[in-house]
Amino acid sequence: xxxxxxxxxxxxxxxxxxxxxxxxxxxxxxxxxxxxxxxxxxxxxxxxxxxxxxxxxxxxxxxxxxxxxxxxxxxxxxxxxxxxxxxxxxxxxxxxxxxxxx
Amino acid sequence: xxxxxxxxxxxxxxxxxxxxxxxxxxxxxxxxxxxxxxxxxxxxxxxxxxxxxxxxxxxxxxxxxxxxxxxxxxxxxxxxxxxxxxxxxxxxxxxxxxxxxxxxxxxxxxxxxxxxxxxxxxxxxxxxxxxxxxxxxxxxxxxxxxxxxxxxxxxxxxxxxxxxxxxxxxxxxxxxxxxxxxxxxxxxxxxxxxxxxxxxxxxxxxxxxxxxxxxxxxxxxxxxxxxxxxxxxxxxxxxxxxxxxxxxxxxxxxxxxxxxxxxxxxxxxxxxxxxxxxxxxxxxxxxxxxxxxxxxxxxxxxxxxxxx
Numbered sequence: 001x002x003x004x005x006x007x008x009x010x011x012x013x014x015x016x017x018x019x020x021x022x023x024x025x026x027x028x029x030x031x032x033x034x035x036x037x038x039x040x041x042x043x044x045x046x047x048x049x050x051x052x053x054x055x056x057x058x059x060x061x062x063x064x065x066x067x068x069x070x071x072x073x074x075x076x077x078x079x080x081x082x083x084x085x086x087x088x089x090x091x092x093x094x095x096x097x098x099x100x101x102x
Numbered sequence: 103x104x105x106x107x108x109x110x111x112x113x114x115x116x117x118x119x120x121x122x123x124x125x126x127x128x129x130x131x132x133x134x135x136x137x138x139x140x141x142x143x144x145x146x147x148x149x150x151x152x153x154x155x156x157x158x159x160x161x162x163x164x165x166x167x168x169x170x171x172x173x174x175x176x177x178x179x180x181x182x183x184x185x186x187x188x189x190x191x192x193x194x195x196x197x198x199x200x201x202x203x204x205x206x207x208x209x210x211x212x213x214x215x216x217x218x219x220x221x222x223x224x225x226x227x228x229x230x231x232x233x234x235x236x237x238x239x240x241x242x243x244x245x246x247x248x249x250x251x252x253x254x255x256x257x258x259x260x261x262x263x264x265x266x267x268x269x270x271x272x273x274x275x276x277x278x279x280x281x282x283x284x285x286x287x288x289x290x291x292x293x294x295x296x297x298x299x300x301x302x303x304x305x306x307x308x309x310x311x312x313x314x315x316x317x318x319x320x321x322x323x324x325x326x327x328x329x330x331x332x333x334x335x336x337x338x339x340x341x342x343x344x345x346x347x348x349x350x351x352x353x354x355x356x357x358x359x360x361x362x363x364x365x366x367x368x369x370x371x372x373x374x375x376x377x378x379x380x381x382x383x384x385x386x387x388x389x390x391x392x393x394x395x396x397x398x399x400x401x402x403x404x405x406x407x408x409x410x
Contacts, residue, residue, distance in 0.1 A: 050302070053241050054137050061153075062132055072138065080140075080247075084307070087249055088283075091309050 007036055007043035017056055026066040027055055032073060106218045108155035108168060116169070120160065127156040136293075141247055143268060146293075154216060243293035243302035250306055252276070254313035258345055258371055267291070267304065274306070279321070279373035282310040315343065321380025323369040326387050329357065334388040344368045344382055351384075359388040 014021050024044075027033040033052055036043045044052065058064045058072060109116055112126040130152045132138070139145035158164045248267060260278040264271055272291055280286075285307045292302025310318075317324040327342050337355030341348050346368065362385050369380030394402070 050242060050245055054244075057137055057241070058135070062135055063128070076138070076140070084283075087307075087309055091251065091311050 006046045007038070008046060008049075010035060010042035010044060013044050013052075017052070019056060019059075023059070023066070024052075027052070027069070030066055030070045032066070032070055106151070106154070106216060108158050111151050111155040112159065114159075118159075123156065123159045127152060127160070131156075136244055140244075151216070241296040241299040243295040243299065245302040246292045246304045248304060248306050249309060250276075251309050251311060252280070253311050254316060254318060255345075257308070257310050268293075272304070276308070277374055278371040279375075280308050280310075281373065282308065282318075284308050284373075316345065318370055321370045321372050323380065323382045324385070325382065326385045329353065329386045329388050331388060331391055333357075334359075334386070342384060345370070353386075357386055357388070359386065361386045 010024060011021065014024055024033065024035075028035045032055060033044065033048055036045065055069050055073070058069050059066075062068075064072065109118065112118075112123065112130065114122055114126050118126070131149065134145045134149040134152060136142075136146045136149055139149075158168050246267060248265070250263070250265070257276075257280050258278055260275065262273060262275050264273045266272070270291075272288065274286075274288065285305050288304040288306065290301045291304035294301050315325055323345065325343075327340065329340060332338075333340060333353050334357045335355065337357070338353050340351050340353050342351050344365065349365070349368070351363065351365075362383055365382040365384065367379050368382035372378040372380065391398070
């Protein structure tokens, strides 16, 4: 895959993952994948590849369309934030439990 | 190796149609897909089982073999060999050669499938086109997220930790000065890649429990130290606990309640900067004497009169 400063050419990315260019464009339209325009060419940052791979898996394994992927992605982000908040609250609870035991 | 009931895995009867199989797979895949259940090992295993069941039952050839041998799959190869040998002998006697329909390992895929699947359908090959899905592309394994709790004291020293993630022991060095909520990445410690793709990464988020004595703000530490009235008024010395141990401090005469003293370099270690540390800020909490004796009360009265 041609890589320029951590950027991968959109078309090469599609060949590598065996996906339609339109699928990638729709992910971009929905704000799920960022693309960078350089000299009239579209590139994807390598930092986004793991997200892109997740979207491809959801598309292929669950036959989700881009709208569905967007909803799932949004809910997963919310779930992650809630889990982090829960861990923080659990930490605070431990602190009070220790105080009570003293 | 245990026999796997693929029909049961998809919640189907043996008479299930291709449409039933597809429907059951879609329903269960939506429920147990690893991307929808991050860090859930059980869901991951269930998805593998469902995927495997779908791979076999949605392919008429594979389903036929599975249905034919069922629980006796262990003897499938021997049975086929014996059958081929019989056919060969029979053909030879008729002056022509014949070959049985064997399954080649290249026909099917192994991927993350069970030993049962590999033993029955062969392993080692990549995924072929199946149900319109191409599995030829290499995929990076899924990233794992983990959380680790540290006390403030533990976070102040560089130390090693060993923990188990997906039955693998991982040993990491936790650098002194790590912050609450900070995440570090361990490259290649996530789920294995698919079709020879690289493994995912492991992200560890640290949660630092609050300390009853020291409060951390950035690299500075804050603590409150009690000071008796006489030392506060007359001045003197006070031994104070720091993260490095005890230090003896000079207390100025006339130290007010709530006054602060800054000890440079006695705070929290700076992350990845050897030898550097923030400051320790001490807030003096002047304690008034209680339960005074008659003599003490007299002296305080005398002092009050002198002050007036």
